[in-house]
Amino acid sequence: MACPLCKNRSLSSYHRDNRREYIQCQMCRLIFVPSQYFLTETDEKARYDLHQNNPLDVRYRQFLGRLFHPMIERMKPKSYGLDFGAGPGPTLSVMFEEVGHTVVLYDPYFAYNPDVWNDRYDFITATEVLEHLKNPKEDLERLWGCLKQNGYLGIMTKRALEPSRFRSWHYKDDETHICFFSHFTFKWLAKSWNAPLVFCGDDVVIFAKN
Ligand SMILES: [Zn+2]
Structure with a gap:
């Protein structure tokens, strides 16, 4: 077994x-869950179908605001973006479009548009996505490769804390959650990309591409 992010085999x-x-x-x-515990695609999609997100939900918009606001502070007017893992009720893309940006969607279950990988973007977002990735190295490298120079990759996922708190952490109990990034892991990724990284609150990070 190797780490699905860095392929290192030194694991504990x-x-x-x-x-x-x-x-x-x-x-x-x-921190990751080995593949023998992954749900089948049918079971995984059934879980996602239960997510009742939609653009009219004010509380959901407030939740996404934790990524939306620091992103739009940095972005140029009329930027072109990709929302990766948009889910069954795309909302962040609607919020960006309301302030003049254009967003295309990709989701393996709900917006399967493989053509998106042929394009290049000013910004890319992934909200509540990284914790679901079976192949985070491949997915993150693909996102990074599609980002234009001077672009931003904005990520929202809850960060893993110290082991004593992991035990009672509800986030790990969702069986679709198989990858847990910590502060250290994001710093490691930023170093490997040679990219400036900003932490915005407990669950948002923004990478800049120089
Ligand atoms: Zn690793």
């Missing part, structure tokens, strides 16, 4: 509960 057991085990990479410190 991080936690085990009555359903799954959690492994930590010693290099990038990603």
Whole structure:
């Protein structure tokens, strides 16, 4: 077994509960669930179908605002973006379009548009997506490759804290959540990309591409 983010094979057991085990990479410190515990695609999609997100939901907009506001502060007018993992009720893209940007969507289940990978973007967002990735190295490298110079990659995912708090962390109990990034892991990724990184609150990071 290798780390799905950095491919390092130096791994250690991080936690085990009555359903799954959690492994930590010693290099990038990603915490991940081994593939034998992954849900089938049918079961995974059934879980996502339960997400009742929609653009009219004020509380959902406030939640997304934690990424939306720091992104638009940085972006040029009329920027062109990709929302990766848009889900069943795309809302962040609507918010960007309301302030003059253009956004295309990609989602393996709800917006399967492989043509999006042929284009290049001023900004890319992934909200509540990284924790679901089976192949984070491949997915993140593909996103980074599609980002234009001077572009921004904005990510929202809850960050893993110290081991004593992981045990009671509800975020790990969702069986579609298989990758947990920490502060250290994002710093490791920024270093590997040679990219400035900003942490905005507890669950948002923004990478800049120089
Ligand atoms: Zn790793």
